[in-house]
Every structure is written in C-alpha cells, then in structure tokens.
Amino acid sequence: MIETKQYTAGEELVNLFTANREMYNEGCPVFMNGAREAALEKFYKAGIPSKSNEDYKYTDLRPVFQNDFEVVPRYVEQSVDLHEIFKCDVPQLNSHIILLINGWYYGRNRRVGEFPEGVICSSLQHAANEHPEIVEKHYNKYAAASADPMVNLNTAMAKDGLFFYVPDNVTIEAPVQVINIMYSKENTLALQRNLFVLGKNSEARIVFCDHTLNENYYILNNLSECHIEPDSRFGFFSVQNQHNGAVNITSFFANVEKNALLDTNTVTLNGGVVRNNIKVQLVGEHAHANVNGLTLADEKQHVDNFISIDHAVPNCTSSQLFKNILDDHSKGVFSGQIHVFRDAQKTEAFQQNNNVLLSETAEMFTKPRLIIDADDVRCSHGATVGRIDEDALFYLRARGIGEKEARLMIMFAFADQVLSQIAVPVLRERLEDLVERRLRGELGPCQHCTLNNKK
Amino acid sequence: MLTIKNLHATIDGKEILKGINLEVKPGEIHAIMGPNGSGKSTLANVLAGHESFEVSEGEVTFLGENLLEQAAEDRARNGIFLSFQYPIEIPGVSMVNFMKTAVNEHRKHNGLEPLKASQFLRLMEEKKKIVEISSQLTNRSVNEGFSGGEKKRNEIFQMAMLEPKLAILDETDSGLDIDALRIVANGVNTLKTPENATIVVTHYQRLLEYIVPDYVHVLYNGRIVKSAGKELAYELEAKGYDWIKEEAAE
C-alpha cells in the first residue's frame, strides 16, 4: 500500500497515477496498461464531472471527491475471513457467491458449487494474463468511446475486478451472486473493472450486491463491460445497499448481438450519492434489452440513473422502466436516452419513468433524450411525478387497513411493477422482501444489518 | 346505532352539508334519495371518515361513541362500511392481499387471531358465492380494469367479507345490468340481520323493490327535506323532485 496523502480533485488523481505509473501497470498485461494512457488523458482534460457537464447536470461529483481518501493499487490480503464476517442480505439465492473487496477479487473465494465446463469466473487481472485471447478481444472495447470522466478514470486506474466467461451453448441456471464489499481502515476510492463475455446461445445471470461494511468514506467506481453473442440470454442485476456516506458510481456497458437478450435491473436501496451509467448497444438484429430500475431514497440520498440505449440495426426492441420513491430531502434523477440509428427500421423502444415523492422536500429530475434517425419505428416515453394517491389510501383505510399499512401497500405495489419484471423467481422474491423491509424502515445499509452475523 | 345531529360539512370552505339529522336503529334500512349534487355522497364520505371534508358543526354517535373523532380505519373496524359510488382502482395491490389484510385487521380489532392462508381462502370462496363474483376478478389487482358493474359487485363482495354493522351503499345499483342488480340486492339481503343496519343511496325506485326500506329520506341542498315510508320512493319516481324543491323553498 502506498501513502496517497490527501489527494483530492482530478488533477491530483492524475498526479498520483503518473507518480506511481509502474505500480499501476504492475501485474497487468500490455493491452490493459496501454488503455490507461488515453483514458487518463481524457480524464485529465475533463476533470471530475460538475454540473457544467450536461450528462451530470444534476449530480455534481466535485464535492464528493473533495474528501480525503486512499487509492490502493495492489491487492491487500485481508486479515479476517470475509466469508465469516459477511453474510449478505440477499442470500439463499441458491447461487454461486463471489466476494470482491474494495474492487479486488477476494483471494480466498471459496468455490460454491461447480460451474459447467469451460466457464471462467475469476479475477480480471488473473484472467487477463491467463486467458488474454478472450479478455483482450473485449477489454475496453465498449467503454473506450465514452466521454464520461468516471469511465475514463476507471480505465486509467482500475486493475482488477470480476471476469466471467460462459462458452457457447452453456447455460448456468443459478444466478451468480457477486458481493462487492467496501471494507477498509481508511477512507478509500476503489476502482473495480469487470468483464462478462457470453458465448453464442449461452445463458447466465449475475447479481451484484454493493455493500459497505464500516462507516468509512468510500467511493466505488465500478465498471462492467459485457459482450453478449448471438442467441444468448444474460441478466445483470445490481442491488445497491451502501451507507449514506458512500459514493457509488456504477457503469455498465453492454454489447448485444443478434437475437440476444439482455435483462438488467438496478435496485438502489441505500447509498449517499449513487450514479448508475447504463449504456446498451443493440448491434445485431432482433436483439432485445430490458433496462429497469427502482430507487428507494430518503434522508439526503442522491440517486442518478443515466441510461442510454443505441438501436444500431433494424428490428431490435428495448424497454426502460425506472421508478423512484423519494422521501425526506432525497433527490432522484432519471435521464434516459433512446438513439435509433439511421436505417434501424422497425425499432421498438419504450421508456417509462414514474416517481412518487413522499415529502415536500424530495426532488425528482427526469429527462427523456430521444434521437430518432429512422422513420419506420415505434418509440414512446412517459414520465410522471406524483404523490401517494389519496383516494386509494382512503379506499384501503375505509376497509379497516391502518394508514401506515395502507401507504406501504400502495408504495410496494408501485415498486413491485419494476420487480415483477424479474424473470428469476428466487431473485424476484428476495428483492421483493428487501424492498418491503426497506419501505417499512426495517432495512438499513449493510453495516447495520449484516455485520451482527459475525460469529 | 347511528345518530346524526345537525351535521354541517364543508370542502374548501364551501358548505355542502347544512344540518343533517338522522337516526338509524339496528335492523333498519334507510334509503336516501335526492337530486344530483345534493350532498348524498358527501354524507356517506363524512360518515366513513374522508378527511377532505371538514365537519364544521354537529355531532355523530355510532354505537354510543363519537364517530367524528375516529380515523377512517377505526370506523371501518368498528363496523362502518361504505360501498363507494366510484370504487378506486389500485394497480399492483392484489384483491387477495387487500382483503386478507382488511379481514385480519378486523379480527385483530375484535381480539381474534389472524386467519391462516387456507382459512382465508375458504372464507373468500364462501363469500364469493353471495355475489356470484368470479375468481377472474378476485385474482386481479383491486378494481383494476373492472367494468363499472364489476366494481359494484366487488364492493358488495367486500361487504360480505367484512360483515359490517352499518353498511352505506352509495349508488350501488348504478351501472348494474338487470341480472346483476338482482344478484347484488340478494347479496345485501342475505347479509341483513336484525342487528345490522343499511343506508341505501339511490336514484331509482327499482333497487328499493329488492332492498325494501323502512324509511325514505330526500336530501336536497345539504338537508334532509322530507322523510317518509317506502311509498315516498314511488312518488318521487312518478313526480320527480320539483315539488320537493318547491316545498323546500317555502
């Protein structure tokens, strides 16, 4: 570990990197390190995003990078067994469980169940060295074009994360649960980089669970690239439950080929400042993407979902459904783009954003971005911002249901329209349970509810 | 059972109820008729505890207690049931979950254990028969996409589930076809006991052929301007309201 001193804004991160370039390159193959330089240059020019960046209009990240934190460019052996101290709240998925700590693939991951032959589930850095023929083909192929400073910062400085490869014609039934833990003695900026590659006619689902295990100040910059080959089905579910002082910047790039299906759902239960960048490119005909999300925020939580779906070829379909329930002084942002390229005829793209404000002080900013360069398309979008339906509330109360319970029923019904889209019953039920507990105020960020499982 | 004295209610500062007096005893059926906009639904909503209306004067006692102090849910648990003129659609809340929660809240209030899932489903099957409501409806979200008539039938189904002491049926007959009207009216009659009472708000004498009232009241301009036996309904059907309005103006 190096002493990073109190590096603050973008320039200092750049200085940190250039002063320690060797350490950042150490252990990574040339194709990873080569990508760092161009990304660093772009990051340097743009700096930490502020509101003058149109894509970050409602989410100024400068203040959150103002705090002191460490960046750790080497894997640190943990003195405790994370499997022992951490029990995630989304368990019983009957799934493979993979732990990552501060962005690094945990060295003592136990193998839970066997994967079918040919599947690779490992540290990205490890895979980049061991399986360069697969990793190099896809690494930074989808993120490289991004102008987002947070994406470029990740490419410049991230060294590890999860690599997941499913060969052609292989189906993995149980969801793979990936627990991203933030746990350190120091305030920490973690950079995690993941790559998922699904071969032809394969099927798998990954569930990310983001947690903070202690009160320290954390910024997680977590980027996943995902390549889905023809006729495959991939699900990516992100369950975010970090403490109110934590910053979670999650980027997800998906390249969806012919006849393939992508299902994503981002459920934000807790967090200080959360930004989800989701970019889906439908590049083969008859590809389909469901991009959904649910945010439950209160206190001063800030959650920004920034979505962009490219219909690059004809005959693809996409659907976005994002909902927010905002209480207290929380803020929600939804910005969803549908881009239909020239000649991407017969595109069907839908977008819906519905929001409920529970307090006078909660705020929601919603903005559709439609760029349609083909003429034979069906696109629609709609947004609502409202309060709990008082007539519905009275109806339930008039049947003897107490006000609190009646409110909960209405809120849960609203939220469940997102969760009910999840096609994996075991996952949907777990999430419904978590969301209900969150709405009841019985679910805190993880350091309050899971560490007490410590044996 | 229910005593209303000089009840005044306003909404947004506008007075809608201007001094209602009414006494309902166990076993009785009262019909309330009156022109559109006279305040019938307002009265029903005020009794059920709708908070948009402000009671500016008067008192209401139900089973010896001050009704106006109670929250809507407490009134329901104490035995008041409002069949809504316009039942509300609640997408995403299933009929089963809704009714189960409501029934168990009532049971809790009465010091009873909550019903087990199987017991509840049995109860539901039994009560569905009373109004001949199909499982296709009870398997859906509350009133979502129900036709006008189906919504009304669903109201009486809920009444059957909750067995209220005082049922206020606000135009439950409107929107029902002839067969449905008979079924719903039979349902109400089946649920009738010497201990409970019913207030039927309606525009049409026809319903009162099935649900025979002990008293008919005419509500006009926020007041009950005429009360009589069931023959008054026939008179209104034949003559309309003009003569009542003239009488009231005198």
Ligand SMILES: Nc1ncnc2c1ncn2[C@@H]1O[C@H](COP(=O)(O)OP(=O)(O)OP(=O)(O)O)[C@@H](O)[C@H]1O
């Ligand atoms: N929420 C409200 N805001 C303003 N005015 C209202 C509101 N609710 C009712 N009113 C007014 O109160 C008056 C009485 O309405 P109410 O619904 O009680 O009439 P009603 O007798 O039930 O009529 P109908 O036979 O048409 O059902 C009407 O003039 C109506 O416009």
Ligand SMILES: [Mg+2]
């Ligand atoms: Mg009415």
